Amino acid sequence: MKVSLFITCLADHFYPEVGEAVVHLLRRYGCEVDFPPNQTCCGQPAWNTGLEDEARAYARAYIETFENSEYVVMPSGSCAGHVRYYYPQMFKDDKEMYRRACAVADKTYEFSQFLVNVLGVRDVGARFPAKVVFHNNCHMQRELGVFEEPLTLLRHVRDLELLDNPRYDLCCGFGGAFSVKMPEISTAMADERLGIYVGTKADIIVSCDGGCLMHMGGRAERQGLPVRTMHLATLLWEGVKSNGR
């Protein structure tokens, strides 16, 4: 099976180890991974700040880069949600581009979604002794409709205690440019979110999106909270390595 990796700008710049983990895990299941070098960003920052034309240009570039791929996998529920949900909308007045946008959207997957729903994996064979709470990325659960998949993968990790997330609906306050345009509200949102997680006594907040991790991680560090953040792919791959399999 051939899989094209879309690294996403945040993982590319700040969390490249997440990309490595994704590549290693996909290869474990026999996927041939390629990385089109002309990829940049999905364009969500432009879309969310009201720069419609610029956002459309990013969509066009993504479509051109990936339309010949068999599958496109990315370690971000937010970016995958953006591609799947908004790309077709952006071209609803252009029949040909709409068709191409739909086609590429249909084969775009968030990493855990791909692992569980396409590869049929539930247990990656990892061991990771920690108390973990999973943070549901807003766009992943609402626009992409991915909710159970990462939980399924985590439940099968040996020695990992998956704690209940009492408010899976609450946003961490990142929201892209929102975090710098409305920093006070954004920080207040992070504080409430983190307060709930610290209350669960989790060691690690796991998520499938660099934005949430950067935001909650950055705030937790600044406040000296006894909790750290980790991407699901990183956790799984480290767990596989430490399990010696």
Next chain:
Amino acid sequence: MAADPHNVPDFKTRIAKALGDERLRGAVRYTADNLRTKRNAVVADLNEQAAQRMAIGSFAELRRQARRIKEHTLKHLDYYLEQAAERIRQNGGTVHWAGSAADVVRIAEEIAERRQAKRVIKSKSMASEEVMFNHALEAKGVEVVESDLGEYIIQLAHETPAHIVIPAIHKTRRQIADMFGAVAGRELTTDTPTLTKFARETLRKKFMAADIGVSGANFLVAESGTICLVTNEGNGRLTTSVPPVHVAIVGIEKLVPTLEDLAVVLGLLPRSATGQKITTYFNMITGPRRPGEPDGPEELHVIFLDNGRTNLLGSKYEEALMCIRCGACLNVCPVYRNIGGHAYGSIYPGPIGSVISPLLNDLGAWTDLPQASSLCGACHEACPMGIHLHEHLVSLRMDTVAMGKADPGFTRVMKLWMAAWRRPAIYRMAAKLGRVAMRPFVKKRADGTEVAESLPGPFAAWTNTRNFPPIASRTFHERWSDLEKEGKR
């Protein structure tokens, strides 16, 4: 709509004030969570009942039906307005047409003048808040008293509602007892029964003495000209039964075609608003007192209100007119729960307020509100009408940019950045440059990891409260060739 006097001072100041008020935030969170929990329970119950064929439909089915009703009504609104007007007149009512807030006030003043009315009693009505009804009539020497307990508290405090369903959530029982005590001229205890009894007795006198009762409408049935009100306290019934004149201010989006359509919208509204299957009272008014009836108003006036609504018809925002004012989007909104209703500066707070306040007014004067969202989409998920609230917020941001009203510095930087970053070579180069530019601000910690705790310029807004990670020494792009080789081994 005229400029809203509540839209001062500026948004940033209002946000800071709200965020600094721990008690307010506690009350807002408590109320939002309470209503959300009740709603979730009643929705789960409905779905279970529907599965056993013990309800007219699941929540999703009712939502689908309700959208169908509202879509159809909005697409043919001219017809239904005329039909409703004709029926209201046949029922013995009088119909008025208010294009603007000022029209409502003028019509109400004319009615008051003709009736030589000195006292108006009101039941809770967002439409009347929208046109600043109380303020305008009081300026003409007419006493206007709010009769909804929460609205009465707000009126005594000279404030505006903090929540569209439960307006006085931010007031403590101590504050309420003090305000009621000032009216009573004696000290009151702070227990709920005492406060409720005082309000009942005081407002009952106001009802009996009122010359005019003013209400809004939750729905208006076009085929019968029936005004429908959803209330729990009974003040809506008093307002429309006791005073000799009843005036209903009705936004044009409140129409539904037939009586049978009511089952669907009534199935959604109380469940979404307060987690009730039905409110204590559902009041259907089809005309004033008829010959021989022992009570009810002698006159019934319906004021159809446009006030910017027509501008949404036929536009990409038409869907926002489906809103039934349940407040469900407020109760799930992570922004609302942190800043409360007042910070929005509009009588419509929360996600729906951030969408319709700019649309009913002038986007140019309300560009801040659509920015006040992380676009998490919880509002859309909760909305019983399935309004795509977060998408409309993005659309409004686009309109703001197109109008040239977006924050100029920020927008210029974003535009330049976005235009450049799209090019693969520049994108890759930018990582290298960024790494160099960040270097002076990156600190090495004892464990060897690196962090930026204070960045300059626009990034300071982040690092004032949050750490920022440094750009990796090798980006994924830079690591790929090694990974590729590894894969070929």
Next chain:
Amino acid sequence: MNQQAFVNRVRARLGRSVADGVPEWQPSLPIPDPGPTDTEALVERYQAELVKLSGNSYRVSSEAEIAPLVVRILKESGVSGHVVRWDDPLLNGLGLDEALGAAGFPVTPVKHGEPGRPQVELVEQAVAGITGADFAIAETGTLVMGSSRPGEAGAPGRGRTVSLLPPVHIAVVRKEQFVYTAAQVFQRLRQMGVLPSQVIFASGPSRSADIENDLSIGVHGPAQVHVIII
């Protein structure tokens, strides 16, 4: 603004014209009737729902039991004073006036025909209001009461305020008046043609949560609701 100008503006925005005529609309119903049809099951569900709303219900097997029951309810309510009731065939034959009068609760049927507001003031002074109902909805514990008999133009004698102003509301409802959902009531109201000037759906006593989210009963409407089912 006049109707013409107002509606024309709407019409222009929608790109419609007068010639477009009557829109085709299939009302949301008939949604298939859910729930039980068995009267006994409907009454039981109604009672269960009303209890959740802090209302009280009583079952009697004959009309003769009603007047003594109402006396008992009023005595247990701890109120004293005069009582108002609908002047309606539903209630006229129950001997309420005699029984209640003898027990110290003088009854005034709310007469119609008087212009002005003497009736409202009378009702406002009453300690209890006794009404019938047109329907009872089992799913939600709701009574449906028209200000005149639905479908019968010119059949008043009920009043909007009898079930509203006094602190105690007592209603008498017959088994055959029970339906399962509000949808069925809307459907029947539609079939009846002319609607009463007011139709009230009342589900338990008046309530509010406006003071610190704390539930309070009887803020404007009745604090006690007693439903007698024949």
